[in-house]
Amino acid sequence: MDDDEEQPMSAAESLNLIARQDERTRRELGASPARLLGVWAFTWLVGWGLVFLADESHARPLMPGWVAGIVVAVLFVAAIVYSAYYGSRISRGIRGPSRRIGAMYGWSWMISFAALSLINISVMNAGRLDPHTISLLWSGTSLLLTGVMYLAGGMLWQDKLQYGFGVWIVVCGGASVLVGVPGNFLVLSLAGGGGFLVASLVYFVRERRGRPARETT
Amino acid sequence: MTEASLPELDPVIHAQARLRVTVALAGLHHGDQITFPRLQQLLDMTAGNLSTHLRKLEDAEYVEITKAYEHRTPVTLVKLTAKGRAAFESYTTALHRLLDATGGS
Numbered sequence: 258m259d260d261d262e263e264q265p266m267s268a269a270e271s272l273n274l275i276a277r278q279d280e281r282t283r284r285e286l287g288a289s290p291a292r293l294l295g296v297w298a299f300t301w302l303v304g305w306g307l308v309f310l311a312d313e314s315h316a317r318p319l320m321p322g323w324v325a326g327i328v329v330a331v332l333f334v335a336a337i338v339y340s341a342y343y344g345s346r347i348s349r350g351i352r353g354p355s356r357r358i359g360a361m362y363g364w365s366w367m368i369s370f371a372a373l374s375l376i377n378i379s380v381m382n383a384g385r386l387d388p389h390t391i392s393l394l395w396s397g398t399s400l401l402l403t404g405v406m407y408l409a410g411g412m413l414w415q416d417k418l419q420y421g422f423g424v425w426i427v428v429c430g431g432a433s434v435l436v437g438v439p440g441n442f443l444v445l446s447l448a449g450g451g452g453f454l455v456a457s458l459v460y461f462v463r464e465r466r467g468r469p470a471r472e473t474t
Numbered sequence: 475m476t477e478a479s480l481p482e483l484d485p486v487i488h489a490q491a492r493l494r495v496t497v498a499l500a501g502l503h504h505g506d507q508i509t510f511p512r513l514q515q516l517l518d519m520t521a522g523n524l525s526t527h528l529r530k531l532e533d534a535e536y537v538e539i540t541k542a543y544e545h546r547t548p549v550t551l552v553k554l555t556a557k558g559r560a561a562f563e564s565y566t567t568a569l570h571r572l573l574d575a576t577g578g579s
Contacts, residue, residue, distance in 0.1 A: 268572040271493065275566065278494045282501035285516055350512020352551055355503040
């Protein structure tokens with residue numbers, strides 16, 4: 258109604274408009290999970306880093322172990338809440354396959370981690386495990402499951418970066434058991450959290466470049 | 475300017491508002507639809523303005539508009555048709571050819 262009377266756009270103006278709207282659409286529809294991965298990088302680096310520094314094997318632990326445990330729990334709850342918010346925000350107003358896939362993927366995390374906790378707690382109780390073995394059980398299995406979820410995400414969204422990240426976290430799961438306690442916390446913090454940080458930065462750089470290749474095809 | 479030898483730009487798409495609507499819809503995954511309010515938010519357009527442009531895109535069969543009910547609430551769902559996607563692709567190709575022909579100015 259109104260814009261048909263506007264000045265006609267030049268080809269350059271038109272391409273510029275396409276690039277700007279495309280960038281906005283991608284950002285709002287969650288094509289780049291840089292911020293989400295950044296939140297998880299912070300959670301893992303700081304949370305598990307503190308647990309490592311609080312371990313009794315150190316000459317002077319940074320803080321009592323239970324304090325570090327509470328900090329980890331709070332950070333994880335906050336990160337989970339943020340992830341749920343992020344997921345609901347990007348899928349708002351979208352109907353169809355991608356919303357369904359996103360919801361199924363989100364629930365997969367919840368369901369499989371609930372089952373993992375149940376299994377680990379049962380094993381802990383039945384096996385009368387010592388604290389070291391318990392620590393390795395949790396770090397190994399949770400890294401494995403996290404990695405597998407990213408492998409699945411990589412397959413679902415045909416995202417090689419996400420798949421590669423999944424492979425890295427799965428490898429970290431194996432490594433965390435091999436290095437023992439408290440090295441497993443260092444693996445969680447630096448290798449796991451560091452992995453999240455690298456993935457976040459790669460998505461951030463991609464977002465900045467705005468993938469001009471897509472337009473020229 | 476040698477206008478005659480240059481490719482014609484699709485007049486349905488070559489208007490600021492409709493171009494932005496097309497770009498936003500092309501950003502959806504295949505098979506996905508978007509609700510009218512979310513599309514409006516992605517574009518910062520008034521409802522009336524967006525409706526007008528959607529109607530023109532619908533008349534050209536570039537856009538498919540579906541009215542549905544969710545929990546007894548009516549929702550308007552919008553998606554780009556295959557024809558619309560193809561039109562957008564040839565539009566961007568034409569833009570690049572124009573830009574090459576005019577030496578990037």
